[in-house]
Amino acid sequence: MASLTCLRPTHPHLHRGSVLLAISNRCFNHSSLLNWILSVNPPRTAPPRAMAKPCSSPAQDLVASPGDFEFVLPLKIVEYPDPRLRARNKRIVAFDDSLKKLVHEMFDVMYKTDGIGLSAPQLGINVQLMVFNPVGEHGEGEEIVLVNPRVSQYSKKLTLFNEGCLSFPGINADVKRPESVKIDARDINGTRFSVNLSDLPARIFQHEFDHLQGILFFERMTEEVLDSICGQLQALETKYEGMTGLPSPEKIENRRRRKVAVGFGKR
Template identity: 75%
Template sequence: MASLLPSHPLLHHHHGGSALAAIPTRCFRHSSAFHLTLSSTNRTKADFSAAAAQNNIASPADFEFEAPLKVLKYPDPKLRIKNKRIVTFDDDLKKLVHEMFDVMYKTDGIGLSAPQVGINVQLMVFNPVGERGEGEEIVLVNPRVSKYSKNRTLFNEGCLSFPGINADVKRPESVKIDARDLKGTWFSVSLSGLPARIFQHEFDHLQGILFFERMTGEVLDSIRGQLQALEMKYEEMTGLPSPEKIESRSRRNVASAFRKL
């Protein structure tokens, strides 16, 4: 997510006030408390991956990537793939988080989800200030929503996966979530204002929902041509037909549906 006005509202903490403290790379710590355990020491990496896939759990292969990461653009199909739960909190996860923050800052973003860089796991990073060394770097692993506020506000959103496109999206003003931190510890936190907006945008990415699906029909019509241009660019670059088309697909009814997960 990008193109939001820079501000830094208060974050409201629960179950430990340091859960969303700044997380500079030098402070990353290794923890093996939540590793996926396999009964046989002779199992291969392929066995691990097969067992993990069956349970929608991320395996080591899911964290393999080449730096620098690149932000995928709509309509890349990886933006729609079901994202796996993370159960291993190790150096591979820390490396991915570090690289995600790096590409986020370099592309002037304030939030980024793992599927946006082609890694289909339940992970997001964001910094409401959007400047390296300023604000708070927030990492959420396997996040889930426990409560949405009834009050909703309209805000002009952008998205790194939709370059040059900005439009109004209505979302709840605040949200209470549960998530794991980089050490695998569960915590709860309430977000409001801009942090809540960023979280909901990135959380949608983890569900395979894109921000134009939250727009009213009138707002969607105003950017329809830009979406079609991205579809055409994808076809030109890949030589493949667009995996989805804004004109032919049935619009998913998610504009007012905010579900607890």
């Protein structure tokens, strides 16, 4: 599993064709989502912990400008260790046609790459935007759009899940995260809302939310798991250097012993 573009259907519950949603709305409708996503089973919550440094308060966020929504088609997945995956992502304040066009293209890329979730920085666009559809099929399930999301609560109970990420092709590994979260966000029209997410939607959200904070999924892994994929991460670093002619902006060997990313879901 990976980001909401990131997330690939690698888990048995994510196999293509499985119907996890019966809602037909194509745009994110938070009222129908509230009825579906475990509102009958709200998360057991703990007081929110301090987020990782990349996460700032809305008052401190940089604001996206019209130029931040300019892009050239076709959009392509940005792979580790591209520095755009670590760049600060700007808060969206204009809910206009440019945003809707970007959302449309993000879903298009997500489906074409067999993803179930995708964040804007994974396409090299550094704004606080994610899209996902747990079913992973165009025309099935519900397409969810979250703008400027924030975590207000998360469960103490953690669950282990095998995740993958479109920005880390061919790499899958176990990541432990809170079983449920409560989030505050805006929809594609700018309407504020809060919702409880559990199980797969919560997992997808957390993976994509990490992308918006400049956190990558291997930073949530145990040292043992990280050791098991170290060679694959180094191969991506070498690939980046070969494609760009530049030294890798980060090296897993320099990071692997650092403390895991701080924030909700801290192990």
